[in-house]
Structures are given as C-alpha cells and as structure tokens.
Amino acid sequence: MEREKGYPGKEIGVMEEYLADRGTYIDWNGIIRSKYLGFIFKDNEMRKVFVKPFRKLKILEVGDTVLGRIINVSGVFGYVRIEAVNLKPLDRDFNGIVYPHRIVNRIDDVYREGDYILAKVISKVNRSLHLSIAEPDLGVVSAKCSYCGGRMRPIGKNKLRCMRCSNIEMRKLSRLYGRVI
Amino acid sequence: MSNKKGKKKKESNEEKEEEFIRIDGRKPDEMRPYKIRAHILRNADGSAEIRLGGNWIIAAVYGPKEHFPKFEISQDKAILNCRYHMTPYSTTERKSPKPSRREIELSKVIKNALEQAVVLEEFPEMSIDVYMEVAQAEGSTRVASVTAAAVALADAGIPMRDLVVGCSAGKVNGHIILDVGEEEDKEGEADLPIAIMPNLRKVVLLQMDGKLTHEEFKEAFDLALKGAMELYEEQVRALTTILKDMEIIEEGVKDEKE
Numbered sequence: 001m002e003r004e005k006g007y008p009g010k011e012i013g014v015m016e017e018y019l020a021d022r023g024t025y026i027d028w029n030g031i032i033r034s035k036y037l038g039f040i041f042k043d044n045e046m047r048k049v050f051v052k053p054f055r056k057l058k059i060l061e062v063g064d065t066v067l068g069r070i071i072n073v074s075g076v077f078g079y080v081r082i083e084a085v086n087l088k089p090l091d092r093d094f095n096g097i098v099y100p101h102r103i104v105n106r107i108d109d110v111y112r113e114g115d116y117i118l119a120k121v122i123s124k125v126n127r128s129l130h131l132s133i134a135e136p137d138l139g140v141v142s143a144k145c146s147y148c149g150g151r152m153r154p155i156g157k158n159k160l161r162c163m164r165c166s167n168i169e170m171r172k173l174s175r176l177y178g179r180v181i
Numbered sequence: 182m183s184n185k186k187g188k189k190k191k192e193s194n195e196e197k198e199e200e201f202i203r204i205d206g207r208k209p210d211e212m213r214p215y216k217i218r219a220h221i222l223r224n225a226d227g228s229a230e231i232r233l234g235g236n237w238i239i240a241a242v243y244g245p246k247e248h249f250p251k252f253e254i255s256q257d258k259a260i261l262n263c264r265y266h267m268t269p270y271s272t273t274e275r276k277s278p279k280p281s282r283r284e285i286e287l288s289k290v291i292k293n294a295l296e297q298a299v300v301l302e303e304f305p306e307m308s309i310d311v312y313m314e315v316a317q318a319e320g321s322t323r324v325a326s327v328t329a330a331a332v333a334l335a336d337a338g339i340p341m342r343d344l345v346v347g348c349s350a351g352k353v354n355g356h357i358i359l360d361v362g363e364e365e366d367k368e369g370e371a372d373l374p375i376a377i378m379p380n381l382r383k384v385v386l387l388q389m390d391g392k393l394t395h396e397e398f399k400e401a402f403d404l405a406l407k408g409a410m411e412l413y414e415e416q417v418r419a420l421t422t423i424l425k426d427m428e429i430i431e432e433g434v435k436d437e438k439e
Contacts, residue, residue, distance in 0.1 A: 005185055005424050005425075007344070007420045007421065008298070008316075008335050008340075008341035008344050008416055008423075009341070009342055009343030009344050009378065009379070009381065011380065023340075025300075027342070033342070033343070034382065035300060035340040035341060036338060036340055036341075037335045037336065037420055037424065053338050054225075054338070054424060055227070055336070055337065056338065057228070057245065057337075057338050057339070059245055059307070092247075093247060095247065096258075099291075127251065127254070158304055160296075178202070
C-alpha cells in the first residue's frame with residue numbers, strides 16, 4: 001500500500017479509479033478528496049482509498065467503556081457525569097443516562113446518587129449517551145454508605161456492608177469493585 | 182493583464198513613467214511577507230498562527246464537544262461558534278477589550294465562510310468553537326483570520342471539504358493593489374477582501390468597501406485570487422510539516438514494537 005500526506009481538499013483520484021472509503025468524499029465533479037489531515041492509503045488490490053487522520057477527536061463512540069458518577073436518579077434513570085473513557089481522564093464534560101438492565105423492584109438496589117459506575121456506551125440517539133451496566137465487569141465500582149457515609153465492602157453477590165456502621169445495602173456490583181477508584 | 186502590457190509599452194516609450202510604488206515600498210502585486218505555523222498551543226485541540234506583515238493572529242479550536250445550553254442544539258449538524266477578537270494591545274491606541282460592532286460582524290462573516298468547508302453533518306447535537314485572537318493588527322485581519330482558522334481546524338482533526346484561504350485587494354491612487362495594508366486601507370479608495378475554497382473553486386467570503394468600476398473589480402478580484410493561491414501553498418506547507426514530525430514518531434513506535 002502506498003502512503004502519502006493528505007490534507008483537507010487534496011485530490012486523491014477520480015471515482016472511477018478508486019472506491020472512496022472512510023476519511024474521503026466525492027465532490028460534485030466526481031473527484032475523490034481527502035477530508036482529514038493525515039495519511040492517504042491506496043489499496044491497489046481492492047481498488048480502495050482511505051485517509052487515516054493523525055489527530056484523534058475526543059468524542060465518545062459506541063462501545064467505549066466509561067467511568068462516571070451518578071449525579072441524579074429520577075425514576076429508574078440515572079444521570080451520569082462521565083469522568084474517564086477507557087480509563088483515561090477526560091478534560092471536558094460529557095453526560096449520559098444509565099438504566100437497569102432488567103426489571104427491579106427498587107432502583108436503590110441497583111445504584112444510588114453519588115456512586116461511581118463503570119458502563120459501556122450502547123447508543124447515541126435522542127440527545128444523550130445511553131449507558132449499559134449489563135456485564136459482569138460493569139456496574140458500581142465505588143459506593144458510600146447512605147446512613148453514615150462510610151466506606152462499603154462487598155460481601156457476597158451484589159451486597160455491600162458499611163465498615164463503620166454495619167449497614168447492609170444492595171447494588172449491581174462490578175467485578176472490579178474497589179479496584180478502579 | 183492587458184493593462185499591464187499597456188503600461189510596459191508606455192514605460193519604454195516615455196522613459197520611466199513613474200512605476201507605482203506603495204507606501205511601504207512594495208510593488209502593486211506584491212504581498213507582505215507571510216508565515217503560517219500549525220499546532221503552536223498545547224492545551225487547545227488545534228491551533229495555528231499567521232504572520233502577514235505586521236499582522237499576528239492566533240487561532241485555536243476546541244471540539245467537537247457537547248453543546249450547552251441544550252435547547253440551542255440542532256438535530257442534524259454541529260454548531261460552529263466563531264469569535265474574532267482584537268486584543269487591547271493590537272493597535273497603536275488601546276482598544277477596549279469589549280467586542281465591538283465590527284468584531285461581532287466579522288465573527289459572523291468568518292463563521293459563514295468556515296461553515297461551507299467544515300463537515301458539520303458528522304457531529305449532530307455538538308458544537309465546535311473557533312477563537313481568533315488578533316495580537317497585532319496591520320490591515321486585512323479578517324482574511325488572515327480565516328486563513329489561520331482553517332489551518333487550526335485541520336490541525337484539530339475536524340473533517341473539512343477543503344481549506345479556506347483569504348486575501349484582499351484594493352485601490353489606492355487609481356492603482357489596483359494586492360494585500361491592503363493599514364494606511365492603504367485608511368486612505369485608499371476601495372478594499373476588497375475575499376476568501377475562497379481553492380480546490381473546489383468556490384468563493385465563501387466577499388466584501389467590498391469603497392467604489393470600484395466593473396473592470397476594476399474584475400482586476401482586483403483576479404489579483405486577490407492570485408494572492409490567495411500563494412497563501413494556500415503556505416497553508417499546505419504548514420500542515421504537512423507537522424505531519425512530517427508525526428511520521429517520525431509513528432515510525433519510532435513501529436520500530437519499538439518490532
């Protein structure tokens with residue numbers, strides 16, 4: 001594969017010559033042009049051309065794992081302020097919503113306000129990022145006792161006990177509880 | 182072109198009929214010295230700097246990011262926020278830092294120019310911020326700002342259909358000139374800033390101040406186009422130099438892996 005430098009608007013070829021893959025577009029004259037600053041790759045076997053951008057945008061994609069804090073719970077929905085993506089801290093605000101992955105009697109048994117959760121982005125429709133906690137590694141990774149604010153230690157499946165006042169609470173726990181944050 | 186030839190003939194006939202030399206010693210179709218650098222700021226997502234004669238403009242880009250307040254977002258494309266601002270120390274007399282009428286207008290004009298190039302449809306419900314700070318002003322800052330902003334956008338990794346590049350032409354003492362300076366802007370008869378997308382051959386910004394006849398307008402427009410293409414080459418050079426640095430880093434990583 002050949003590689004050359006590309007910048008926005010650079011002419012790569014005509015549409016009869018190559019298949020315009022990601023990072024390129026076809027203008028009204030039928031000319032394939034680059035959309036990004038990056039490197040142009042021409043695949044002469046598949047007759048395909050694409051541009052690899054050299055600077056990555058800081059936006060969330062479906063499939064990313066995020067770490068966030070639940071700032072509000074209304075109904076069954078939890079509103080999450082995302083603080084890290086793929087365990088790398090973010091420098092800007094992103095908000096998402098999370099909901100239980102199965103029917104529950106009490107939402108307090110899944111997550112509460114102030115919990116840190118590990119979740120996966122499953123969809124980006126309707127003005128918000130939809131997060132899911134339906135995997136063993138996903139769920140609450142840090143929680144505080146709702147009576148005294150003390151640290152909670154996991155005892156058994158989805159159960160936590162406060163280390164100060166021995167209050168027992170339920171959460172959808174991640175397997176990584178206490179190891180992430 | 183025909184005019185020039187005519188002038189040359191006259192010169193040879195009448196033995197040095199004074200060739201028009203501008204107030205700063207330039208020829209009518211000569212640009213000021215220019216230099217563009219990309220990626221000069223560490224904290225912004227993308228940035229660029231342009232020096233065009235005495236002009237010094239810094240452009241920075243943030244985004245795409247979640248837009249706030251939420252009721253302003255558009256469902257099908259991103260919002261492009263542009264801010265053209267002159268620093269208090271950019272002119273010989275202190276300028277109030279408050280956005281003036283002129284700055285608000287230029288922000289809007291520049292926004293309209295850049296919106297043609299950026300592929301906003303890829304980021305629905307998000308916004309992209311472009312900040313242009315004029316650190317030193319010496320005429321034709323709006324076209325220089327557009328030029329720097331386009332480089333900053335490309336540096337931020339935002340998809341664009343084409344780069345945007347601007348240049349100005351004008352008329353002083355009956356002569357059509359390229360790249361209007363500050364004194365020429367104040368005392369000249371006309372000023373014509375344009376911005377184009379050079380590969381797609383589209384005009385995205387066209388303003389005129391003063392009076393030009395139809396023929397003069399054509400001549401000035403062609404001259405400004407020529408200047409813009411000259412600046413475009415500098416833009417491409419600035420962008421490909423940062424790519425070169427990246428290439429070395431990438432190859433270094435590859436070697437380590439192997």
